[in-house]
Structures are given as structure tokens and as C-alpha cells.
Amino acid sequence: MANMSLKKNEMPSQNPEIRKRNFDEVALGYTPEQAIDEANRCLNCKNKPCIGGCPVKIHIPEFIALVAQGKFEEAYEVITLQSSLPAVCGRVCPQESQCESKCVRGIKGEPVAIGRLERFVADYHNANFKGKVKKPESNGIKVAVIGAGPAGLTCAGDLAKKGYEVTVFEALHVAGGVLVYGIPEFRLPKKIVEKEVETLRELGVKIETNMVIGKILSVDELVDEYGFKAVFIGSGAGLPKFMNIPGEQLKGVYSANEFLTRVNLMKAYREKCDTPVMKAKKVAVVGGGNVAMDAARCAMRLGADEVYIVYRRSLEELPARHEEVEHAMQEGIEFKLLTSPTEILGYNNPDDKKDTRNGFVSGIKCVKMTLGEPDEKGRRKPVVIPDSEYVIDVDCVIMAIGTSPNPLIKSTTAGLATYDWGGIVADEQTGLTSRENVYAGGDAVTGAATVILAMGAGKNAATAIHEKLKGK
Numbered sequence: 001m002a003n004m005s006l007k008k009n010e011m012p013s014q015n016p017e018i019r020k021r022n023f024d025e026v027a028l029g030y031t032p033e034q035a036i037d038e039a040n041r042c043l044n045c046k047n048k049p050c051i052g053g054c055p056v057k058i059h060i061p062e063f064i065a066l067v068a069q070g071k072f073e074e075a076y077e078v079i080t081l082q083s084s085l086p087a088v089c090g091r092v093c094p095q096e097s098q099c100e101s102k103c104v105r106g107i108k109g110e111p112v113a114i115g116r117l118e119r120f121v122a123d124y125h126n127a128n129f130k131g132k133v134k135k136p137e138s139n140g141i142k143v144a145v146i147g148a149g150p151a152g153l154t155c156a157g158d159l160a161k162k163g164y165e166v167t168v169f170e171a172l173h174v175a176g177g178v179l180v181y182g183i184p185e186f187r188l189p190k191k192i193v194e195k196e197v198e199t200l201r202e203l204g205v206k207i208e209t210n211m212v213i214g215k216i217l218s219v220d221e222l223v224d225e226y227g228f229k230a231v232f233i234g235s236g237a238g239l240p241k242f243m244n245i246p247g248e249q250l251k252g253v254y255s256a257n258e259f260l261t262r263v264n265l266m267k268a269y270r271e272k273c274d275t276p277v278m279k280a281k282k283v284a285v286v287g288g289g290n291v292a293m294d295a296a297r298c299a300m301r302l303g304a305d306e307v308y309i310v311y312r313r314s315l316e317e318l319p320a321r322h323e324e325v326e327h328a329m330q331e332g333i334e335f336k337l338l339t340s341p342t343e344i345l346g347y348n349n350p351d352d353k354k355d356t357r358n359g360f361v362s363g364i365k366c367v368k369m370t371l372g373e374p375d376e377k378g379r380r381k382p383v384v385i386p387d388s389e390y391v392i393d394v395d396c397v398i399m400a401i402g403t404s405p406n407p408l409i410k411s412t413t414a415g416l417a418t419y420d421w422g423g424i425v426a427d428e429q430t431g432l433t434s435r436e437n438v439y440a441g442g443d444a445v446t447g448a449a450t451v452i453l454a455m456g457a458g459k460n461a462a463t464a465i466h467e468k469l470k471g472k
Contacts, residue, residue, distance in 0.1 A: 003040040006109025011116055020300050020331035023185045023269050027091070032070070035120040039068035042112045045104050050114060053102035055456030056089075056154070058082045060099060060114055067117055076125040079118060084157030084200060085150065085455065087126060087192045090119025092183060093452040094321050126195050133202040139163035141469055144228040146213045146409070149177020150451045151234030151442025153200060154458030155465075160203040162466055167228075169211040172265070177236055178443075179451070181265040182257070184294050186301070187324075190264075214408035219416070219438060230437045230465045233424060234458055237403045237443035243286070247344025248399070252278055252361035256287070256295045256400035263298045280396030282306045284364045286341055287400030288313065291448075293324040295398045296333050307333045308392060312340040312369050312382040336392065338369040340382065344397050363391045403448045413438075423447055431461030439465060 012028040013019075019026050030038065042064045050060045059078050066075035079086045095115035103111030141164050145152045148170035156166045174180055176193045201207065213219065213235070222228045240255030242248050259277070262268045268277035283299040285292050288311035296307045309328070311318060314337055318325060329335070343365040368388035371380035405422045417425040417434035424433055424440040431439040441457025443449055 001040065002043075003037055005041065008041075008110045008113040008116070009034045009038040011113075016327075016330040016332075019186065020297075021303075023301055025189055026186050026327060029123055030116055030120045032072070032120075032124075035067055035072075035117060036070060038113050039064045039117060041105060042068070043104055049102040049104065050099045050112075053099040054082075055098065055452050056082050056459050058099075058118070063121065064112065064114070064117055067121060072121055072124045073129065075121045076129075079121060082459075083455070084154050085196050085451075086118055087122035088150070088179060088188065088196055089452055089455070090115050090117075090122055091188050091192070092179075092450075094450055096322060098452065126192075133199055135202065135204045136161055136163045138165055138204070141165065142167070142226075142228045143465060143469075144169065144222045144226070144231045145234060146219075146231065147171075147177060147234040147236055147442075147444070148175035148197070148207060148209075149234055149236050149442065149454065150179065151236075151444075151454040151458035151461075152177070152232065153197070154455040155232045155234060155439075155441070155462045156205045156458075157200050157203060158459055158462035159465060160200065160205045162462075164466075164469075165204070165206075167206040167208060169213050169217070169222075170207060170209045171212045171235075173209050174265070175207050175209065177234075178238075181261045182291065182294070184260070184264055184298050185269070186297070187294070212408070214412040219409065219413045219435075223437070229469055230439065232431070232458070232461050232465065233409060233433070233438065233440040233444055234442045234454070235406065235409055235444045236454075237405045237423075237448045239404045239406050239422070240399065241402045241404060242399050243341065243401060245341060245343055247346055247361075250344055250346040250361050250397075251359060252280065252396045253344060254278075254396070254398045256285070256291045256398050257403060259295055259398050260291070260298065263302070269298070269302060277302070278396055279303050280394070282394040283396045283398065284308045284310050284336075284341075284392055284394045285398045285400055286310045286364075287402075288318045288320055289400065289402075289448075290320045290324055292398075292400035293320045293328050295400050297328055297331060299396070299398065300331055300333060304396075306394075308394070309333060309335045310339050310341060310364070310366065310392070311335065311337055313380070314338055314371060317371075317379060336366070338371070338382070339366045340369055340384070341366050341397075342389070345391065361395050361397055363393050364397055365389060365391050403443075405444045405447070409444075421447070429460060430464035431457060432464060437468070 063075040063078040100111040266275035268275040345363040369382040372383040439461040442454030
């Protein structure tokens with residue numbers, strides 16, 4: 001029976017006062033009954049606008065119709081025709097600005113909870129499916145993928161399904177890229193990533209870890225000496241940016257990348273872990289994106305009493321997902337909006353905080369902002385309010401203002417065109433670079449963006465590679 005409720009089924013979740021001190025997953029997932037009820041909100045529109053909002057073009061109404069019938073495994077099969085990482089996407093994709101933003105039910109109420117249903121279906125499959133994925137017959141053509149993040153894993157999975165012999169080269173000691181080093185356990189449990197990677201291995205994808213392409217092997221060597229007929233570069237954007245303000249050299253100043261890598265990949269949140277990380281009591285996180293929310297919420301879980309988000313625009317311009325902002329606020333994180341740092345203050349001697357020359361962080365000096373005329377991207381430009389300086393008392397500052405691609409691959413690959421800021425120049429539709437049979441996608445091309453956009457780029461490149469190589 002159709003469910004004409006104007007509101008989504010609420011997502012069960014941990015109590016904010018409890019979860020802000022643990023790293024267990026915040027959202028607990030739908031029950032089968034909730035999933036079926038939510039699926040019955042879908043009108044199965046003739047034009048299917050939600051598919052147009054999905055970067056990997058999942059057949060959304062089709063899988064939701066199967067959920068409504070209680071056919072969860074069949075729904076999983078529909079999703080995985082287009083997506084190699086459904087349990088990941090159901091948790092971290094910004095559905096509210098993509099598929100769900102196109103949902104007709106959103107005109108007079110809330111859209112269908114597409115992301116929550118995708119997560120439910122993937123989790124149901126992972127909990128109940130006991131068999132192994134059938135490995136396709138090999139076509140004998142070798143393709144190399146650089147980077148085991150969302151773009152690389154998606155490209156690898158799509159090519160493996162078509163019979164290609166795919167090898168993924170990953171610089172870290174585990175596969176997953178930003179899924180394992182960047183996104184916290186309470187948003188994306190690492191066992192979920194491990195399960196998705198294992199499924200790719202069952203498809204025949206080989207994953208070589210601790211392989212820094214550009215150091216151990218070059219792109220040219222992969223093609224000329226190892227016989228790979230195409231190469232996809234999905235190496236991400238892991239080089240952190242700083243503001244270049246005084247005091248960034250102080251002890252207690254982190255890039256968000258370093259902080260999150262220590263916490264997530266290196267398990268610094270565990271009591272018996274040897275990974276060092278500062279468990280500060282007062283933390284300022286500079287930035288307003290999802291990474292800033294992740295860093296702030298991790299700092300709270302490590303024991304901070306006060307955590308501030310310092311962002312130079314207003315709440316309306318905040319780029320982070322609405323759900324992540326809401327969760328952060330529920331957990332007691334304070335938002336210092338229309339505020340921009342000008343200096344990080346420090347002291348030498350922990351017993352004498354009047355000594356502000358260098359050493360340890362003692363505070364962050366900020367100015368208040370107002371919004372002026374729109375910039376070239378249409379966003380209102382922040383303007384400093386004169387004589388508005390003030391200091392926030394903190395002992396740790398985390399910079400979450402963006403990242404750029406590591407220059408290693410571009411500096412070791414002749415003829416690979418790149419932008420001035422470091423991104424690889426690649427065709428928007430196919431991912432083809434200036435090098436023949438070398439493709440690229442995800443953050444290595446666009447700079448830091450979302451998981452699902454990187455997956456879409458990996459998918460497009462896999463299609464283009466297949467079109468180029470299928471006749472050989």
C-alpha cells in the first residue's frame with residue numbers, strides 16, 4: 001500500500017550525549033519494516049528524475065520497488081549493476097543534493113530516503129549473503145588502477161565485471177583511500193569498507209598495497225614493462241592546505257588530513273594504540289566542509305570539553321552536509337560563524353602562558369566578517385569588519401580548508417598535462433588525459449570533492465577504457 005506520509009521514516013541513531021564520547025556508528029539503520037514502509041513512499045515516476053541526480057546512475061525506482069516487496073537481495077543486485085560500493089554510498093553520499101533533490105515527493109514534503117534505503121539493502125546483503133561473487137571470465141587484457149579510493153575501486157570493479165585483469169596499486173597499507181584514512185568510524189565503520197573491497201577481490205581485482213606509483217614504479221613502466229594496456233589514475237588529493245598565517249608551526253596545529261589519518265587509519269582513538277595524537281581540551285577547527293565536521297566530532301570523542309567550528313561565512317553557505325552539521329550541533333560543537341583566523345597564538349613554557357613567542361598553542365586570534373558581493377562562483381564574499389579582533393582560548397587548532405593532489409605522479413610522468421594548482425587535466429566525460437591510454441578521475445582531477453562524484457568519474461573512465469580496448 002502506498003505511503004503518502006510527507007515525512008521520511010526517521011533514522012534510528014545513538015543518543016547525542018552518549019555517542020559524542022564513543023566511535024560507534026551514529027546512525028543505526030532501518031529495520032526491514034521501516035525500509036518497506038519508506039519504499040512505499042516512492043511514486044515510481046514515469047520520468048525517474050532521481051536517476052538523473054545520481055552520478056553513477058543507479059536504477060533507483062527499480063531497487064526501491066523491490067524493497068517495497070521485501071525482495072532485498074534482488075534490490076541489491078539492481079544497485080550493484082551500477083555501484084561497486086553500495087554500503088559506502090548509503091552512508092556518506094550527499095543524497096540531499098543529488099538523487100533526493102530530484103525526488104517528486106520533495107515538492108510537498110520530504111523526498112524518499114533513497115540513501116537510507118540503499119544502506120539498508122547493502123547491509124542486509126552483507127549480513128545474509130553467504131556465497132561468493134561469481135568471477136567473470138577473463139578477456140586477457142590488463143589494466144592498472146592507481147589508488148584504491150572511491151574512484152579507483154569503482155573503475156576497477158566495473159572493468160573486472162567486463163572481464164579485464166585489473167591490478168590496483170595503493171600507496172597505503174590498506175585499500176580504501178579516503179574511506180579508511182579520512183572518514184571516521186562513527187560515520188563509516190571500516191568493516192564496511194573491508195567487505196566492499198573483499199567483494200572486488202572476489203571479482204578478480206588484484207590489490208597491491210604499499211605501492212607508491214611515481215617512486216616504486218612509474219606510469220611509463222606500468223605500460224612499457226608490465227604490459228598494462230590502460231592506466232587509470234585515481235590517486236586522490238591528499239596534500240593539505242594551510243592559511244599561511246603566523247603560528248601554524250606551533251605544537252598542537254594539525255592539518256585535518258594528519259589528524260584524521262592518525263585517528264581513523266592508525267586507530268589513535270583506541271586506548272591501547274601507540275599512535276600519538278593530541279587529546280586537547282579546547283579545539284578550534286578551521287573550515288566548514290564535511291572534513292571539518294569529521295575533525296571536530298573526532299576531537300570531541302577524544303575527550304575535548306570545548307570544540308569550535310571557525311568558518312568565515314554564515315550557516316547558509318556552510319558546504320558540509322546538513323545531516324553532519326545537525327549531528328555536530330547535537331553533540332555540543334559550537335559554531336563560530338562569520339569568523340576568520342588571523343594568527344595562532346602560542347607559548348614556550350606550559351607553566352607560563354604569558355610567554356607567547358612559540359611552542360604550544362594557547363589561542364587563535366580571529367576577526368569578525370560580514371558578507372559582501374558574490375564572488376566568481378556566486379558565493380557572497382566575506383569582508384572583514386574593522387576593529388573586530390578577538391581571541392578564542394584553545395590548545396589545539398585543526399586546519400580543514402581543503403587539499404590538493406600530490407605532485408608525485410605528475411612529476412614522474414612525461415607528457416601528463418596538469419593544472420597550475422596540481423590537478424590532472426582529463427576529459428570530463430571519459431577521463432582521458434593528454435597521455436594515450438592514460439585516464440584519470442576523482443579528486444586527482446577535480447580537487448577535493450565527494451565520494452560519489454569520484455565514483456562517477458571512475459565509472460565513466462571504465463566505460464571509456466572498455467570502449468577503447470574492447471576491439472583488441
